[in-house]
Amino acid sequence: MTSAEMLMEKGIRPSLTRVMIYEYLLSHRTHPTVDEIYKELSPKAPTLSKTTVYNTVKLLSQAGVIKMLTIEEQQARFDACTDHHGHFLCNGCKKVYDFDVDVPCDTLPQGFTALTKEIFYTGTCKKCSK
């Protein structure tokens, strides 16, 4: 399935801009910020506005096509992989790594229903601990 079709499935009209941003996130699993997305795509799309990037990632997040990450930072990051996995922020190089986690058994109190689940670690990655 093309990325345009994936957007349509979620009721999002696959405009050029939206597909471009979505495909960037699909092909760059670096958990980029809005600013990084904007800077990377600007050369290809000189008229792109940062506001458009904000609008688009908000739209895609709300549709569940991408995932928003908030890890001990002021800047949100985005991830096209919506599977359940953990994120590890290295305090040294500031990179965000993915890692698998045993999803903890749901021990939410009666009557609580979870929509999103996030597992965030911070620490030191392999490279930086040398």
Place this chain on the structure above:
Amino acid sequence: MTSAEMLMEKGIRPSLTRVMIYEYLLSHRTHPTVDEIYKELSPKAPTLSKTTVYNTVKLLSQAGVIKMLTIEEQQARFDACTDHHGHFLCNGCKKVYDFDVDVPCDTLPQGFTALTKEIFYTGTCKKCSK
């Protein structure tokens, strides 16, 4: 042990301001923001500055006396309970609840060492789902 002694144990000089902020967090498990802490304590301490609140929560967080939470929001929240437990943000009432979790087995790749671990859920709480 008094809260002042707890601060001293961590090498923090227990000034009036610091003890006041720490005790506020100990007695109010509502995960308040800097702004909320400031507004609550201002009447008692009219000369208190918001900068001081920022400085103090940073100091206490770095010493591990309190914990900083970042859940899908731009504003950081603070918690005097540093035990391992999960946080649940209700999309309805915007309150943050604590809940117990089975700490997931550490499946971090070789060479990675975790300093902090966070488990954040969002969804609907009991009251709001009625």
Place this chain on the structure above:
DNA sequence: TAATAAGTTTGTAATGAATACATTATAAAA
């Protein structure tokens, strides 16, 4: 005690992520 140093607190100004909003552009429908 006074003088000095070290640590705390404060307020203002600056930074920068995110949003509001109005305008322009593009696409779909009549």
Place this chain on the structure above:
DNA sequence: TTTTATAATGTATTCATTACAAACTTATTA
């Protein structure tokens, strides 16, 4: 075409956070 809806853009604003310097307090030394 004309009209209508949807997308994209840019500017201005909001607001959490930080930088920084000045004022204040506490501890130390002479």
